[in-house]
Amino acid sequence: MELTAKEMQVRIGKKDIVKNVSIQVKNRQFVGLIGPNGCGKSTLLKSIYKSLVPQKGTVYLDDLDVLKTNEKKVSQRLGVVGQFNEMNFDLTVQQMVMLGRTPHKKLLESDKAEDMAIVEEALARTNLLDYKERSYLSLSGGEKQRVILARTIAQQPKFMILDEPTNHLDIRYQLEILTCVKGLDIGVLAALHDLEMAAHYCDYLYAMKHGEVYAHGTPEEVLTPENIEALYQIKCKTYINPVTNGLGFAYGL
Numbered sequence: 001m002e003l004t005a006k007e008m009q010v011r012i013g014k015k016d017i018v019k020n021v022s023i024q025v026k027n028r029q030f031v032g033l034i035g036p037n038g039c040g041k042s043t044l045l046k047s048i049y050k051s052l053v054p055q056k057g058t059v060y061l062d063d064l065d066v067l068k069t070n071e072k073k074v075s076q077r078l079g080v081v082g083q084f085n086e087m088n089f090d091l092t093v094q095q096m097v098m099l100g101r102t103p104h105k106k107l108l109e110s111d112k113a114e115d116m117a118i119v120e121e122a123l124a125r126t127n128l129l130d131y132k133e134r135s136y137l138s139l140s141g142g143e144k145q146r147v148i149l150a151r152t153i154a155q156q157p158k159f160m161i162l163d164e165p166t167n168h169l170d171i172r173y174q175l176e177i178l179t180c181v182k183g184l185d186i187g188v189l190a191a192l193h194d195l196e197m198a199a200h201y202c203d204y205l206y207a208m209k210h211g212e213v214y215a216h217g218t219p220e221e222v223l224t225p226e227n228i229e230a231l232y233q234i235k236c237k238t239y240i241n242p243v244t245n246g247l248g249f250a251y252g253l
């Protein structure tokens with residue numbers, strides 16, 4: 001499934017936060033969105049997944065007009081792992097993940113054996129089988145993050161949007177979560193802060209600055225010292241990371 005967002009514009013108050021941004025994610029590509037704090041990544045993602053209404057722009061998932069289609073129909077194709085997942089009421093981990101099945105059910109339809117099996121698999125993929133009966137609210141930030149990913153996996157979307165899916169996670173879980181998402185083999189658009197992770201997992205990158213696309217291309221094309229220095233106002237040198245054999249970055253002010 002391909003995502004095509006064209007000429008997106010978001011204004012909040014008197015400020016243009018996203019300025020004429022176009023993004024494409026081809027079939028089964030893992031595309032990263034990078035850029036400094038406040039450059040508009042979350043706002044762009046929210047305008048794509050209908051959490052806020054853009055002033056201008058179109059979003060298509062293949063031929064589905066996302067901005068003009070109802071929530072349920074969109075959720076059958078598009079899964080979202082947002083940045084903040086606080087809740088006011090408590091559920092067990094298993095119940096939370098079962099919520100991922102909602103878009104595929106009729107009103108008040110009960111859980112079928114097939115739903116149970118899908119939830120079980122999502123829990124296994126995210127290493128949460130031992131947490132099934134735990135209360136969601138009692139979990140650590142990283143555990144909650146994995147539950148939200150499990151819920152999104154249980155939704156069986158054809159495309160996933162993730163907004164900094166690895167914040168809260170320790171290094172091992174950052175690697176495990178991104179490997180898990182990559183292993184789903186669906187189209188992915190993810191805002192990421194860690195440039196080595198972005199280089200390692202992404203097929204293509206968009207770098208944003210001041211609400212605009214500053215650069216886009218393969219990680220090698222985008223993650224040059226010049227681009228990184230301009231994006232983040234730091235000094236940077238790149239090298240080959242001896243552990244991953246991928247791009248490594250040394251930073252300083």
Ligand SMILES: Nc1ncnc2c1ncn2[C@@H]1O[C@H](COP(=O)(O)OP(=O)(O)OP(=O)(O)O)[C@@H](O)[C@H]1O
Nearest residue numbers: 012013017035036037038039040041042043044191
């Ligand atoms: N509801 C709002 N009201 C006012 N300003 C907002 C609102 N939402 C976002 N902004 C502003 O828009 C800009 C972009 O915010 P956004 O969250 O999209 O950035 P980001 O690139 O995702 O940042 P981060 O890396 O810190 O998550 C920021 O300056 C933010 O303060």
